[in-house]
Amino acid sequence: MTNFSATFKALWWPKFRIANWILGLYGLMVVASVGLTGFSEGWGKVDLANSTMGVGFGLGTVVFIWLAFHTEHDLTRDSYRLLPVTDTRLYLTSLLTSFVAFGYFVAVKALVMGLGFLAGHASDLHGVLVQVWQGGQAAMGERHFFEMVLYTTLFIVVLIVWMWVMITLIHLLTTALSAVLPNVQQRIVRFILAVVVIVALIWMGKWLLQLAGPIVSGVSNNAAIALSLGILTAVTAVMAAVNVYLLQHWVEARY
Amino acid sequence: MTNAIEITDLTYRKNYKTILADVNLTIATGRVVGLLGENGAGKTTLMRLLADLAKGNHGNIAVAGATRGPQRRANLSFTEHLQGFRPGMKLREVADFYAAVYPDFAAQKYLDLITFLQLDDDLALNQLSRGMREKFIIALTLARQARVYLLDEPFAGIDSMSRKRIIGSIIRWKQPEATMLISDHYVTEIAPLLDEVVVVKDQTVVAHKSSEAIRQDFGIGVEAFYEGIYEGEIHDDEL
Numbered sequence: 001m002t003n004f005s006a007t008f009k010a011l012w013w014p015k016f017r018i019a020n021w022i023l024g025l026y027g028l029m030v031v032a033s034v035g036l037t038g039f040s041e042g043w044g045k046v047d048l049a050n051s052t053m054g055v056g057f058g059l060g061t062v063v064f065i066w067l068a069f070h071t072e073h074d075l076t077r078d079s080y081r082l083l084p085v086t087d088t089r090l091y092l093t094s095l096l097t098s099f100v101a102f103g104y105f106v107a108v109k110a111l112v113m114g115l116g117f118l119a120g121h122a123s124d125l126h127g128v129l130v131q132v133w134q135g136g137q138a139a140m141g142e143r144h145f146f147e148m149v150l151y152t153t154l155f156i157v158v159l160i161v162w163m164w165v166m167i168t169l170i171h172l173l174t175t176a177l178s179a180v181l182p183n184v185q186q187r188i189v190r191f192i193l194a195v196v197v198i199v200a201l202i203w204m205g206k207w208l209l210q211l212a213g214p215i216v217s218g219v220s221n222n223a224a225i226a227l228s229l230g231i232l233t234a235v236t237a238v239m240a241a242v243n244v245y246l247l248q249h250w251v252e253a254r255y
Numbered sequence: 256m257t258n259a260i261e262i263t264d265l266t267y268r269k270n271y272k273t274i275l276a277d278v279n280l281t282i283a284t285g286r287v288v289g290l291l292g293e294n295g296a297g298k299t300t301l302m303r304l305l306a307d308l309a310k311g312n313h314g315n316i317a318v319a320g321a322t323r324g325p326q327r328r329a330n331l332s333f334t335e336h337l338q339g340f341r342p343g344m345k346l347r348e349v350a351d352f353y354a355a356v357y358p359d360f361a362a363q364k365y366l367d368l369i370t371f372l373q374l375d376d377d378l379a380l381n382q383l384s385r386g387m388r389e390k391f392i393i394a395l396t397l398a399r400q401a402r403v404y405l406l407d408e409p410f411a412g413i414d415s416m417s418r419k420r421i422i423g424s425i426i427r428w429k430q431p432e433a434t435m436l437i438s439d440h441y442v443t444e445i446a447p448l449l450d451e452v453v454v455v456k457d458q459t460v461v462a463h464k465s466s467e468a469i470r471q472d473f474g475i476g477v478e479a480f481y482e483g484i485y486e487g488e489i490h491d492d493e494l
Contacts, residue, residue: 006356010355077338082335179310248310
């Protein structure tokens with residue numbers, strides 16, 4: 001049997017490569033921005049903070065989608081389904097590697113942006129941080145501000161995982177259904193399934209917005225926020241369990 | 256001694272179509288077995304069911320005594336089509352993946368195999384011809400020290416020299432205690448390798464005989480036996 005460490009490494013490298021590809025693209029965009037400013041306005045006008053923060057919008061979404069695509073790819077290819085591991089381990093490791101790769105991308109990009117800011121505005125850093133902290137405290141109080149930062153971070157983390165789990169659920173459900181229905185009816189069922197999934201997504205999106213509302217508006221009812229987070233986490237866990245069940249009993253690998 | 260493969264009352268349906276029905280098959284350890292049948296007979300499906308890659312079957316499957324999917328996969332080495340790897344990936348990177356995830360992968364055996372099969376593992380997957388790709392798949396599959404090997408049509412669409420090399424590698428690198436199931440519908444070249452023959456027809460296993468018994472009972476070779484079953488010259492009551 002393959003242990004967790006070996007499974008993680010096997011699933012991690014292709015995703016690490018994806019994150020590095022996009023980081024490389026981001027690096028090129030920063031260099032292009034610096035070069036453009038330098039050549040057109042003079043090198044004295046180059047502001048690394050502007051160059052690092054002003055480019056690369058949407059790259060996080062590209063990484064997210066690419067990782068999601070790769071996860072679905074892993075789950076339906078012989079190369080990975082043949083591994084002597086349980087479907088639970090395969091699925092959770094795949095999800096974890098996607099998350100770690102995404103976190104790595106975000107961390108490196110944030111580091112580059114932070115260094116860019118420090119390069120030109122190091123003296124302002126303390127002032128900016130104090131301003132943010134004091135502004136937050138003034139609006140919510142010290143304890144509430146800290147909790148708000150914590151809950152917002154956790155909410156984003158769970159939301160990202162939920163979206164990947166949801167994508168997998170749609171994919172696996174469609175794949176499983178296509179195997180148990182006649183070819184003639186598959187198209188109809190796939191269409192109906194697509195409609196149901198879209199309606200469900202809209203409904204869940206609306207529900208999530210309601211959950212996010214208190215966090216965004218800074219309502220101090222932390223118990224309600226914690227409950228909302230708990231519900232989202234529980235929903236994600238249930239959906240992940242359904243995904244594992246589908247892998248175990250219904251979804252075959254392509255060949 | 257535990258049998259290499261034990262299948263009991265196996266039935267598998269997909270898209271409302273029965274692919275395999277009431278399959279019962281027992282294969283002892285250490286044998287080289289030809290899984291023969293025409294295109295679409297269910298040979299690949301049977302192998303995928305053994306590896307727990309096909310889902311939703313009824314009946315029992317055991318590989319070297321293991322019945323659960325992960326344990327079955329740990330006991331067998333299957334010729335996969337390498338579709339999980341990016342086309343630009345080098346062969347040695349794929350081998351590194353295998354070495355990392357399969358504890359029974361023997362690196363030295365792999366190197367011996369690619370040398371014998373005349374493969375350069377510095378090439379990328381998308382630089383391989385069909386024959387080279389098939390040889391590489393064989394090298395990866397045989398480099399594992401598995402108890403059961405499933406070779407699914409290893410000679411499909413490749414030239415005679417490559418076939419001979421592959422057959423040579425099977426003869427040379429099969430451990431005596433390992434069992435090998437080779438599916439194909441071209442019998443001529445693999446016939447001398449086979450200890451036993453399993454013929455799949457009409458969604459089930461219609462014959463399972465040793466090559467020796469075929470020669471003794473029917474006075475013909477494996478290929479003639481297989482063709483006789485498909486062409487109706489050998490009837491069910493004779494099997």
